[in-house]
Amino acid sequence: MTSTMDSRIVAVNGPLVTVETVKAQEVMMNEVAYVLCNDVFLKSEIIRIRGRLVDMQVFENTVGLKVGDRVDFTGSLLSASLGPGILGQIYDGLQNPLSKLENDQGYFLRRGQYISSLNEDRRWEFTPSVKPGDTVRAGYYLGSVPEGIFEHHILTPLALQGAWEVVDINQQGAYTVTDRIATLKNREGVEVPIKMAQQWPVKLPVRAYKERLLPDRQLLTQCRLIDIFFPLAEGGTACIPGPFGAGKTVLQQIVSRYAEADIVIIVACGERAGEVVETIRELPLLEDPRTGKSLMDRTVIICNTSSMPVAAREASIYTGVTLGEYYRQIGLKVLLLADSTSRWAQALRESSARLEEIPGEEAFPAYLESRIAALYERAGVVRLYDDSTGSLTLIGNVSPAGGNFEEPVTQNTLKVVSAFYGLSRTRSDRRRYPAIDPLISWSLYLKQMKESLCERHPEWVSWVEETQNLFIQGNEIHQMMLVVGEEGVGIDDFVTYLKSEMVDVVCLQQDSYDAVDRATGRDRQISDFTLLIRMVHHRFDFETKGEARQEMTHLQNLFFQMKYCLFQGVEYMKYRTEIESILRKE
């Protein structure tokens, strides 16, 4: 079975194996190779080449490997399969469909099982959009198939360079992703057959578009704290760092369900399997209010949970981003949620340590910063060749050690993102959810999207900034009261404090387990915030602090009850009328 002509393992250290290649073997950085372990092939990736010694990370458990075991190189980079049929899938970090593995293997994930990422038997109804003689480039549309509610454009392979002429293209009809649907020819006369499925190396960004645009349209998440105070843009980047137990996961689940994106890609990277399970089991049962279809139809889940092999963890985020870029090429609004990028960085750290590289801060490799920057730079809104736009928005969760934001992953992430939602332990301990701290969070998009935000109301952005100032003032007064007592502050300051508390309770805090409150649409945000800002502007005339507290508690309770009522329902209108009558008084 083995011969002296094979490359062989010379060392094993956890998931890192060192291979001595045969002389004639040409190897490539990040090339995929298979290690043969007792008749099972284990997928691995080259991460360092030194002479004939090649270091590879194995994407599976390496128990049982021996010095002298055979290694086969594939000559291709670690790639994702792109084509119709990705939506609704649950993949592992290497894009193996987990539900297929389930049928084949029962409860446990046996190693060395690789299944094609796209269903190769399913037929898709293809309609061509080019004709023989047309010239196309990488990313040009050749035709389309319906995938769920979307028109899934079939792209000219992204890896093709230069201009290509369509030699032939199939008639309208049903084809599988592996059927040949067209033939292209370049100037040198090289002909390539085209299928609906194509491969793209996950670690390289897809750049087949006209230009990148400045993100200036809002991506609605239906989380009030984000949408009103720290808005996110289509094609933007944001990070959510926070200590454990501060509510990152719940926030992410809410955003993944209610955000107004066409497609949501969830990358569960080194996190609990339980969280993925909730998503897997519940999404198919939830209806997408905009389409009436199941939410799962617009979702892709990539999971490398914390007990799955570490090496595949690094790949999982890249796989997710690549799928996101692909759907962006089709002209869709894609939202990618990566939970958590810290685990991804730790995977980098583990392999760096095994390579015995000189460590940087907290033993993270020196290239951590550039890797993080390169990852977030793959987000963006682009103008495609047909002048439509597509966007990929990236939200990364960060799990800083000890909840301390001064650590390398958080700091390097903050440098490259445009919105920062900092979760605070103080807020979560006080059950103020979502525990995003309005005093430390920021979003550069508030200014960048000023024009489109002011479509809500001409004064919108200044109202928001005014309210942000109210939080700062309220907090200062609160701190002062802790030192000098309630009696030490004037009644005006006291009312300012009560106002900021009220905005916190009735607007910032959102009950993710309440059927009404968990998601607030655009119209309701505008309507409710406009009413709330009237309260903020209102000059209350109280004689004593006791009176102030009592009246404000009453008003707050009205706002509070209102937020649990269906928008513009009878109950809602009842509370709203009562609030308005109070605010009309002088």
Add this chain to the structure above:
Amino acid sequence: MIIEYSRITQIQGDIISVIASGVQYSELAVVKSHMKTSLAQVIRLRGDEVFLQVFAGTRGVATGDQVRFLGHPMQVPFGDALLGRIFNGSGYPIDGGPELKVLPRLEINGPSVNPVMRVIPRGFIETRVPMIDMFNPLVESQKLPIFAAAGEPYNELLARIGICADADIVILGGIGLKHDEYLKFRRAFEESGISSRTIMFVHTASDPVVERLLVPDLALAVAEQFGVKGKRVLVLLTDMTAFADAMKEIAISMDQVPSNLGYPGSLYSDLASRYEKAVDFEGAGSITILAVTTMPGDDVTHPVPDNTGYITEGQFYLKKGVIEPFGSLSRLKQLVIGKVTRQDHGHIMNSMIRLFAKGREVEQKLAMGFERTADDERYLRYGKLFYERFMDLKVNMGLDEALDLGWYTLAECFRPDEVGIKQELIDKHWPRA
């Protein structure tokens, strides 16, 4: 094919290396010296050099000692005969009973469960501790650590939950356990009459450090098999910080670059691969893990509790003999609160905690010497009642009883419009004067 080698080239810490060929990564070996015989496991291969960690430690191991490779990784016997038995960290019985040679053997550290084959946890495990049942209920298949400083009664709490909780099998993994504590667990299980459905894997503080590493794996491998066979298993691990410390020792002996306070960069993955064994199998049993993590210096940002907190589904803080309401969290509680438990559960829980937080603020304010308002009095009174009726670990009461007492306590101290609860629930549950 069993080959013996008798040329140990290096001994450093509990790690030895021998020159050998054809050895598998993670394979087990027997090291025979004139003082003792010990198991060892391959942790690195480099050319013809094989590095092994020796479970019983390297004291007294000589360079000429024999090393015999067994051709398979670490295994543990499995079967119903394990019930009621006590084993050490290498899997040998220490209760004076017979060795279980005829039983089939399981490899430890098996592959992870396909997430698609898990179901959403939905079983509520009542513990009769109100701070758990009412504020942070334990859910079947959950993994929860108890964070405590040294000296807190964490092992008592663990034993109490082990005894009260409704599980088919209770497996205790003692890691670096004081011998007294081991005896206390043993007695508690015997006296409560549950020892026929318990299995104990015990590594005491005087046993060799490397054996610590195996305890969670042995306990969880056995739990997993029982789970697949339909049993609802509760695994109690104490103390996981001792486990992490053993890992640190090995990593340093292997010249690994430490990431934080000497712990290896893989600490998160190493802990996660154990905790992630907690599972609710579709169409079979479940594994629930309750583990103690002591916090060196009472510091939750220490790498062990910190990494644990990110892995587990919540945590209980045991402080000054009570479970702290702030910071303690059961992430899975929403799956049972108001679904398996009463509808008002979630609302009263949030309201009570919010008001208790306010009470703490008032206490701080008064401690600084400020004037006491009538409002303050009410918060102080509420805080006191809350402590006596709910926090005290002596309180032993079922969930429904605790919920009723909650409404009653709120009504004693506050008006309905102050508690921030939906009107329909106030109408239904607020005790009438």
